[in-house]
Amino acid sequence: MASVHESLYFNPMMTNGVVHANVFGIKDWVSPYKISVLALLYEMTSSKITLPERRRLNKLILPLQQGPDLSLGQFLKTVEECCPKTAYAVKLRLHEMADGELKDMEYFFSTLPTPFTAFDSEAYKTSVVGLFMRHMLLAYNKLSFSQVYKLYKSLQHYYHSHYAKPTDGQVCVPTLAADDSDMDLTSTEDTVGDRADKEELDTPLHESELRCDNTPSRGPLSQKQAEYFLSRQAYLLKNDENKALRPAALQEELNNMLKFNPDFAEAHYLNYLNSMRVQDIFLSAHSLLHYFDRLILSSNEGKSNGDEGYGRSLRYAALNLASLHCRFGHYQQADLALQEAIRIAQESNDHVCLQHCLSWLYTLEHMKGSESTVLTQDSVKMAAHFCLPYLGSLDIQSLVQQGAMQGKAAHKLMDALKDTEILHWKHSLSELIEISLAQTTSIWRMYGKSTMALQQAQLLLNMSSLEPVNFGVHQNNTEAFAVALCHLAELHAEQGLYSATAEIFQHLKEQFPPHTQHSKLWMLCNLKIQFERHMNNRKYHLAEPLVKAMSALNKTEGLYRKAQVLKALNRSTEAYSILQQLQVHCEKTKCTEIIIRVMLSTAELHWESSSFSTALPLLLQALALARQHHLQSLASEGVLHLAFTQLMLGIPGQALTVLHEAMEPILAHGAVIDKGRAMLLAARCHMAVAGFRLKEQGHLGQHSAALAVDGLNEAESYFSRLSCKERLRDVHYLQAQLHRSLGQTAQSNKSAMNFRLLDQELQSPAPPVFMQL
């Protein structure tokens, strides 16, 4: 189970999982584009428009108001798509102003409906439109004469450059023309791409919306527009990275923004997030520090928070630095930064910050691989005390994770999760709900209850987004989703549904491209599935290269798989030394799952040297450990091993009773291959029992033999579902033997023929059938 906290860097624009960017005063100014929007709004309030057209225009208002300034051509095109009549009217009005005199513009502003008087219209002061108009009027009235004149000049330029472009614009305004063509190109391209993704985005609203955020805007953005842009990109970065601008484009956009307004500190923060995407430690550290240097200044300027606000940003600066180093795996540095944050927070009695630090301290300890339950418990208590539901339940989730690892009682864990769930829904902490579901999936998987895991994963994936504002994001690309999807893929692979698995991976690849943070999860998962498949088909030469890739992603896993390959290739000494090494390592890191697996593998090594009795204590130990940690699938695996050992030791009766215990969970929750193996083993036990008694009492032997035949048939069906030919060959061999000893020659011959066909196809000598589980 992967750690679910990695993604939770502290974002100052975010409270309880919601991004709030508008923490500044309202600052906006009149630009020619804004005048066009005003003209549009004016037309909409004054003239008669049919209902569907009006609806489309209404949908257009918000993106137009919030988006970056468009060129007149783009603006008119967007409006035209909704209502050609209005577009023409707007154009006319602009023409009146641009080709007239300064007084025409002044007249336009004086005719605008005053939001304070127009009670019945849409432009009433509290409406979105009214607010916008008020801003504009206020900004306009504040302008000095020279500024008004300048505005008028720029309006003229704005209007004429739209018409001048086709004729001789190329020479006289080369940069402008180049920009426009550039914009058009990118916009069509991106719109098409996005449309293919989502069919319901057919309305002009979305098209225009997509265009605004996908086209790099060259001009300066007003504070509002910049905030809108930043908050939107930050949101997308957090929730659906693929929809955000590509790193390079975003960087360019931010540089542009910073060029026009170097004081816009939030852009530095977004820059930091963006650099994190591409794993650029240098730039991200630089931007982060720059942001906080700036923030210190701005929080000091707003006298309302006074010195307190200033100290606060210092603390969070140190905390963020810690998280940065943590993300890049510099644990020592992160530790130092965190200590610093804790110290200053303590000095200034900032409990909320301390609480954040504590959470991070836990995360850091966890990443360094040491035990930190006590820390987390403290953290939960503190969070409860300071009424921080987000942190509190986050900590509970970590506790649950640790508890699951340490083999705490399942019902306690589930209870804890249920309690936090109530909290989440109450505070609508959607992020935590997702994590919680993913965690439940993981826990069920760990316990070996595949049905429950499947159900939880489906629940998460089918849940619609709970975010108050989702910018057309359907599914977040958070770690929770990645985890759930990986589990889903593994579950499908277990059932032999490889095409479904491939589809899931295709989706994962699209949602979490290889350069992104969570891509490692699915990569490892994919490798594991492939590896298992090759191992089951005994294509060791194909499995071997995968080991290297796995080691790169996860060292422990890679080592374990390496041991498996070596074991399969009969290089027992090497395999044994690796397994020993692994066991020591895992006992240190308390990785129970791997420990049990290592024990089982070691036992298998003992089988190969035919020392079955030495394998027994190991297997019993593994079984006890699995039971203690409620790891049902591993426990069943252990039972299988135990039964096999007993069979080999010549006590098939005992083996059958032991096997009986594991049969039920395996058939209910196990993978297809496990089912097949269990059935095969049971059949072999029955055969052994029958073979033992056949000489004395024919009747009982007959019964066992019949059971064996059934078992073999069932195993055959399982293996053929996986098209696991090696194992099928074994089954056919046993079937042939059994039928012959029962005197059923026809069936015996048929099985023998099947065996012969497969043997020819495989062209490899069958390993001694009795030596394998």
Place this chain on the structure above:
Amino acid sequence: MKMAALCSEFGDLAQIKKQLISVISLCKERGVLHSAKWASELAFALDPLPKDNLPPEPAFTEEDAQDLDAFTLAKSYFDLKEYDRAAYFLKGCCSQKAYFLYMYSRYLSGEKKKDDETVDSLGPLEKGQVRNEALRELRVELSKKHTARELDGFTLYLYGVVLRKLDLLKEAVEVFVEAIQALPLHWGAWLELSNLITNIEMLKSLSLPDCWIKDFFMAHMYTELQMIKEALQKYQNLIEAGFSKSTYIISQIAVAYHNIRDIDQALALFNELREHDPYRIDNMDTFSNLLYVKCFVSLQSMKPELSYLAHNLVEIDKYRVETCCVIGNYYSLRSQHEKAALYFQRALKLNPRCLGAWTLMGHEYMEMKNTSAAIQAYRHAIEVNKRDYRAWYGLGQTYEILKMPFYCLYYYRKAHQLRPNDSRMLVALGESYEKLSQQVEAKKCYWRAYSVGDVEKMALLKLAKLHEQLNESDDAAQCYMLYIQDIFSCGEQLEHAEVSTALRYLGQYYFKSKLYDEASICAQRCCDYNDAREEGKALLRQISQVRDQVETPSADLFTPLSNINTPVRRVSPLNLISFTP
């Protein structure tokens, strides 16, 4: 050989002077004032020419004659800063001279309007966007002429300036090089080029004309690129070649010395400069910085000098950036930091790109304990110039004051990157590491600081103390020893010197290692210092006691043994008598 080379240079001096005189008149005609000033300064430093040797008036072409009236009219408008009017009357003139003035007045008109508009721009976000609207048109016209090869040296220079203002730096470099090749004597073009060169490789890759003025340029470039040794060598050569009276060279050398923190040399040069040129304002901010630093380094009060300088400059021109900086420094020295900050702010109003003022203002805010304002000021300085190590260092210090030793590491590291051989950053880094209990890194930093030549002589002491803390007594003793040597070898009495601490430790160390002779020398030395006197005496008593004990049993028998038992030391006993406190 060298003499011969020098002689030939001297022989050229008359030629150089001639060239200078002609270029001065060219520049003046076109209103390129700063270059004219530079050339005139240089010409003034050379001996006057006899009457018949003066350069002839530049040839008067037909076109010039045609445009004479319009040009004269426009030039007078131009001189009165009525640029649009000048441009209007120059329209249609075909002579090179008139064309340059036409374009130049259009450019300046745009610049002037830009400055005016910055005051009332439409919105707060637009302030970065206000730009010279004329630039684009100028570029289009000039590039047409450029491809047609119709531009002379001055117009090429103007084209380069336009390109630079449009942030087309690569093209700008090419055009400036072209301009220089067309008219090597135009210093303005060289100066513009120097602003665009970022490293020595780039400098080497340019193909510049082999003219005497190139030496000036190279020397200037070396100073800019912090290659002070080479720069000083170049300037020395120029002085030897006969430019010894040039105030420009003297000031440049002084600045170079300032950059390598050779305060006394620089001060002497500046004093000399002020004697020659008492009304000079250029570079006086550097001079005041030097006076300021001098106060702290040598405890010698330079207040009267600084105050005199400030008064003098105010009398000359109080609305100059340099004047404001000098006054700021003056107030800072008098610990009137609010006023100092005010004056730095004024300097910034006069020229927002004045880097030094931002940094100095940061220092003032630091003094006033207004850390957030200091951070702001330093950040601004960095935004103007990313390579300003003082601002990075200042930011580091600010965060250190805020007790964030880890946080400030980043800034100190940045500063260290920019000045790898400056011990102050290394000591600061070491201190931060020490606070974070990263002793290994701290030790490395201190040792490196000592190795690159410690200015403040603190690194060794800190290193020794660190070793002492870690119980690495051998290393500690060695460091103390080096420290004592270092302190005494530099001759000056330093305020913060902790020789007594070192001696005290060394005394104890030798005593523990049973080297009683050395121990007693150290103890005796200890007695020279007030704070260590008692301990010194106590140690002496201890030593004599131990010696008595050792000597009472038969000395012959134990001496060889005790020699064997002496712990193996890396420190050789030092002859402390050679020290002269």
